[in-house]
Amino acid sequence: MVDDIVYFEDLSIGDGFDFGPVTLTREDSVAFAAEFDPQPFHLSDEAAAQTHFGTISASGWHTTALFMKMFVAEMQRNPGRQAASLGALGVDELRWLKPVRPGDTLRGTSEVIDKKASAKRPEMGIVRSKVTIFNQQDEPVMTMIPIAMWRTRPGADGQ
Amino acid sequence: MVDDIVYFEDLSIGDGFDFGPVTLTREDSVAFAAEFDPQPFHLSDEAAAQTHFGTISASGWHTTALFMKMFVAEMQRNPGRQAASLGALGVDELRWLKPVRPGDTLRGTSEVIDKKASAKRPEMGIVRSKVTIFNQQDEPVMTMIPIAMWRTRPGADGQ
Numbered sequence: 001m002v003d004d005i006v007y008f009e010d011l012s013i014g015d016g017f018d019f020g021p022v023t024l025t026r027e028d029s030v031a032f033a034a035e036f037d038p039q040p041f042h043l044s045d046e047a048a049a050q051t052h053f054g055t056i057s058a059s060g061w062h063t064t065a066l067f068m069k070m071f072v073a074e075m076q077r078n079p080g081r082q083a084a085s086l087g088a089l090g091v092d093e094l095r096w097l098k099p100v101r102p103g104d105t106l107r108g109t110s111e112v113i114d115k116k117a118s119a120k121r122p123e124m125g126i127v128r129s130k131v132t133i134f135n136q137q138d139e140p141v142m143t144m145i146p147i148a149m150w151r152t153r154p155g156a157d158g159q
Numbered sequence: 160m161v162d163d164i165v166y167f168e169d170l171s172i173g174d175g176f177d178f179g180p181v182t183l184t185r186e187d188s189v190a191f192a193a194e195f196d197p198q199p200f201h202l203s204d205e206a207a208a209q210t211h212f213g214t215i216s217a218s219g220w221h222t223t224a225l226f227m228k229m230f231v232a233e234m235q236r237n238p239g240r241q242a243a244s245l246g247a248l249g250v251d252e253l254r255w256l257k258p259v260r261p262g263d264t265l266r267g268t269s270e271v272i273d274k275k276a277s278a279k280r281p282e283m284g285i286v287r288s289k290v291t292i293f294n295q296q297d298e299p300v301m302t303m304i305p306i307a308m309w310r311t312r313p314g315a316d317g318q
Binding site for chain 2: 087089
């Protein structure tokens with residue numbers, strides 16, 4: 001049992017936390033691209049040199065997957081948050097701001113920007129957060145707004 | 160050399176194409192989740208039974224990666240499109256509508272919904288498309304609006 005569950009009612013706009021870091025190896029970057037995004041500029045420096053990327057970069061979808069890896073690891077260090085999380089409806093305003101290169105070390109921040117009770121499903125609320133992923137030079141490489149479903153406090157809906 | 164490059168000027172609102180299919184194996188689904196999204200409901204039916212998912216489902220980020228896999232394969236079958244594609248700035252309105260389950264066969268459609276010349280960078284235009292991913296029951300499981308950079312016809316900017 002988790003003693004200190006962070007329910008929807010416990011979240012406030014501006015609440016934030018950090019996650020990561022994770023370092024992307026060249027081997028992992030090329031393997032992910034070969035499987036899911038085999039565009040030449042994700043596969044070799046030689047091909048990337050012929051594009052505006054210049055040198056090899058990771059698939060943007062690898063960056064989103066690494067965001068999730070860091071985010072879930074942080075949730076699992078905080079069982080009170082994990083116990084209240086019901087997954088995500090989607091993501092708004094995903095932006096790849098700069099290429100992520102093999103060897104880069106990524107970290108992220110998340111901050112609650114909006115919360116809304118669900119009229120249809122009183123057992124959950126909707127929480128929007130602004131996520132920013134940074135590289136080792138503290139440059140933002142990706143931003144997005146995940147839309148999460150979050151458990152409400154039992155009894156809060158009158159049950 | 161590619162003879163029939165599909166430049167920004169050649170794209171019209173409503174232009175669409177189909178891509179896929181790809182079938183998600185249980186092994187691949189669990190391996191992706193273990194690496195990037197190890198939430199219990201993505202790892203086993205037993206854990207998923209204790210959540211609103213009911214049975215095991217794929218990570219939503221696996222579905223986006225499979226979209227890209229199908230999309231790039233289709234692009235590579237059409238070198239005239241691939242030659243003009245300059246990557247994506249981001250994605251708006253990504254929505255996971257239904258769980259994707261191991262064994263599901265996914266396919267997708269893409270339709271141009273907006274195009275805009277870039278004042279700052281005359282060598283490219285911005286193209287927004289509506290993407291829908293369907294399962295084998297023709298149910299939409301994911302929608303999103305990728306924002307792509309697309310090469311303009313050489314000389315179109317007066318160079």
